[in-house]
Amino acid sequence: MYAIIKNGGKQYKVQEGDILRLDKMSLEPKATIEINEVLAVNNGELKVGTPFVEGAVVTAEVINEGRAKKVVIFKKRRRKDSKVKRGFRRDFTRVRITKIAA
DSSP, rough: EEEEETTEEEEEEEEOOOEEEEEOOOOOOOOOEEEEOOEEEEEEEEEEEESSSSTTEEEEEEEEEEEEOHHHHHHHHEETEEEEEEEOEEEEEEEEEEEEEE
């Protein structure tokens, strides 16, 4: 059984026991969250929502929060003496999917 959920403008295909990095939610470890934005559920037959499947809930447990590795953005315009270097670190919440209820 799997579900497709939406979080932070991104879509994830999840099964029970999967570990995901979602956008930061400022929650304590061992807290449980319910994700109601379920786009599709497959438990033998595929149910696709318009846009969300009615009554479908994905339950997850927070493992920890952290920051990803730095992504360096470097832009250079040749022969113009123009350079820009920026860095970015994404904050995330790591969760484990515990239950998919359709």
